Amino acid sequence: MNELITMTAADLSAAVAAGEVSAAEVTAAHLDRIASVDERVRAFLHVAADDALARAREIDRDRAAGEPLGPLAGVPVAVKDLFTTVGMPTTCGSKILQGWRPPYESTITRRLRDAGAILIGKTNMDEFAMGSSTENSGYGPSRNPWDLAKVPGGSSGGSAAAVAAYEAPLALGTDTGGSIRQPAAVCGIVGTKPTYGGSSRYGVVAFASSLDTPGPFGRTVLDTALLHEAMSGYDPMDSTSIDAPAPPVVEAARHGDVSGMRIGVVTEFSGDGYQPGVMARFTEAVELLESLGAKVTEISCPHFRYALPAYYLIAPSEVSSNLARFDGMRYGLRAERPGGGSAEEVMALSRAAGFGPEVKRRIMLGTYALSSGYYDAYYGKAQQVRTLVIRDFDAAFGQVDVLVSPVTPTTAFPIGERADDPMAMYLADLCTIPTDLAGNAAIAVPCGLADEDGLPAGLQVMAPPLADDRLYRVAAAVEAAFTDRWGHPLLAEAKGLV
Numbered sequence: 202m203n204e205l206i207t208m209t210a211a212d213l214s215a216a217v218a219a220g221e222v223s224a225a226e227v228t229a230a231h232l233d234r235i236a237s238v239d240e241r242v243r244a245f246l247h248v249a250a251d252d253a254l255a256r257a258r259e260i261d262r263d264r265a266a267g268e269p270l271g272p273l274a275g276v277p278v279a280v281k282d283l284f285t286t287v288g289m290p291t292t293c294g295s296k297i298l299q300g301w302r303p304p305y306e307s308t309i310t311r312r313l314r315d316a317g318a319i320l321i322g323k324t325n326m327d328e329f330a331m332g333s334s335t336e337n338s339g340y341g342p343s344r345n346p347w348d349l350a351k352v353p354g355g356s357s358g359g360s361a362a363a364v365a366a367y368e369a370p371l372a373l374g375t376d377t378g379g380s381i382r383q384p385a386a387v388c389g390i391v392g393t394k395p396t397y398g399g400s401s402r403y404g405v406v407a408f409a410s411s412l413d414t415p416g417p418f419g420r421t422v423l424d425t426a427l428l429h430e431a432m433s434g435y436d437p438m439d440s441t442s443i444d445a446p447a448p449p450v451v452e453a454a455r456h457g458d459v460s461g462m463r464i465g466v467v468t469e470f471s472g473d474g475y476q477p478g479v480m481a482r483f484t485e486a487v488e489l490l491e492s493l494g495a496k497v498t499e500i501s502c503p504h505f506r507y508a509l510p511a512y513y514l515i516a517p518s519e520v521s522s523n524l525a526r527f528d529g530m531r532y533g534l535r536a537e538r539p540g541g542g543s544a545e546e547v548m549a550l551s552r553a554a555g556f557g558p559e560v561k562r563r564i565m566l567g568t569y570a571l572s573s574g575y576y577d578a579y580y581g582k583a584q585q586v587r588t589l590v591i592r593d594f595d596a597a598f599g600q601v602d603v604l605v606s607p608v609t610p611t612t613a614f615p616i617g618e619r620a621d622d623p624m625a626m627y628l629a630d631l632c633t634i635p636t637d638l639a640g641n642a643a644i645a646v647p648c649g650l651a652d653e654d655g656l657p658a659g660l661q662v663m664a665p666p667l668a669d670d671r672l673y674r675v676a677a678a679v680e681a682a683f684t685d686r687w688g689h690p691l692l693a694e695a696k697g698l699v
């Protein structure tokens with residue numbers, strides 16, 4: 202294996218800046234890796250080989266000319282296929298947007314390009330980010346590099362699989378109910394859901410606008426922080442963007458230190474349905490944090506158990522509104538019967554042909570939940586529950602600095618196992634959804650392999666809004682301790698492939 206593909210983003214950007222390796226060599230090494238493994242992993246929907254190499258050569262020219270280089274100069278980044286990118290298609294994993302080429306660039310991908318990153322391609326995802334396995338993609342599932350018969354999680358499963366399979370050191374995802382943290386956990390990598398409003402939604406195709414949060418994936422805590430920092434910050438193009446300094450996540454990632462930190466273990470996230478091997482690794486991680494000087498207590502957040510049902514009313518309600526724009530008129534697919542037909546007919550046929558079953562289910566659920574006579578009972582109640590979840594967090598963060606839990610109740614499950622059982626699929630996000638409803642920040646960091654199947658388990662750390670740096674302090678401490686134990690920076694030596 203070419204050693205460039207196993208290097209961290211931090212080392213790659215330093216090596217490019219020092220002239221030890223060219224951005225073109227780094228990019229070519231990753232394109233070669235994609236060419237050799239992606240037929241099996243299927244992380245990418247589009248590989249931007251020519252553009253990536255052209256941009257890499259530009260960076261090499263800038264360096265030769267003594268121009269200043271950005272913090273991610275020469276580092277390949279894989280992009281979830283719902284960020285609009287000029288020069289690349291954007292499908293959101295949906296047939297309805299097949300072939301769509303957006304006319305504008307998302308704020309985050311523009312910032313990354315400006316930081317010198319090489320956007321290497323667009324990654325597979327559950328259609329419009331609805332799902333936990335990538336099986337809802339209109340283009341077939343991605344596979345977990347640890348075991349190709351298992352799902353890589355979702356909805357940002359392609360991004361997580363690409364990073365775990367060494368096809369890119371960094372990737373972008375979005376987290377609406379867990380779609381960064383859950384795939385990160387089951388692929389054995391790091392993934393962060395930043396504070397809502399901390400990362401711009403401009404040019405991120407909307408799923409549930411009050412929840413959607415773009416965030417980073419990496420194989421190390423520091424790499425993840427580097428991408429987090431590069432993508433963050435106020436954006437006047439996003440009305441919910443927070444106009445405050447971004448939390449100092451890179452600084453925190455360099456100083457993993459939990460001594461004196463107050464850590465609360467969420468008591469609701471254990472028991473029936475939690476895989477013993479996942480709980481064993483979680484318990485060990487908590488003991489480890491205690492041995493490093495953290496003060497660990499148990500904290501009950503009684504309304505977290507209602508978060509999942511509330512989410513499945515709020516998110517679909519927003520879907521029913523946001524996805525109304527896909528009407529066969531303005532974007533992508535248009536289906537009509539020979540000889541034309543009315544506008545209503547074109548809309549109905551295009552939506553029937555273009556959307557997959559999960560997206561249709563959500564549109565119908567949301568339309569029902571918002572309909573007159575039911576609004577108060579469903580959408581209104583769910584919003585009240587959302588407030589109770591926020592209050593649980595407020596009360597908890599009055600006592601502790603961060604909360605911890607497993608990321609997801611089980612390790613990666615077999616492709617096909619939950620595809621026809623929406624409820625079983627939804628349960629993958631049991632532990633991640635409260636953070637989305639409240640808008641605060643959380644990270645998934647690997648904490649070992651479950652005994653039953655040898656697959657990765659993740660520790661979730663949750664922090665108050667705009668305290669994203671705390672996540673990285675804890676995650677870096679966990680990573681450092683495990684590096685000592687395993688002699689490898691992370692768990693990402695995906696056994697199926699490396």
Ligand code: GLN
Pocket residue numbers: 330331332333355356375376377378379380381408516627630
């Ligand atoms: N799996 C959850 C859902 O299907 C969360 C998805 C997400 O975070 N984008 O809605």
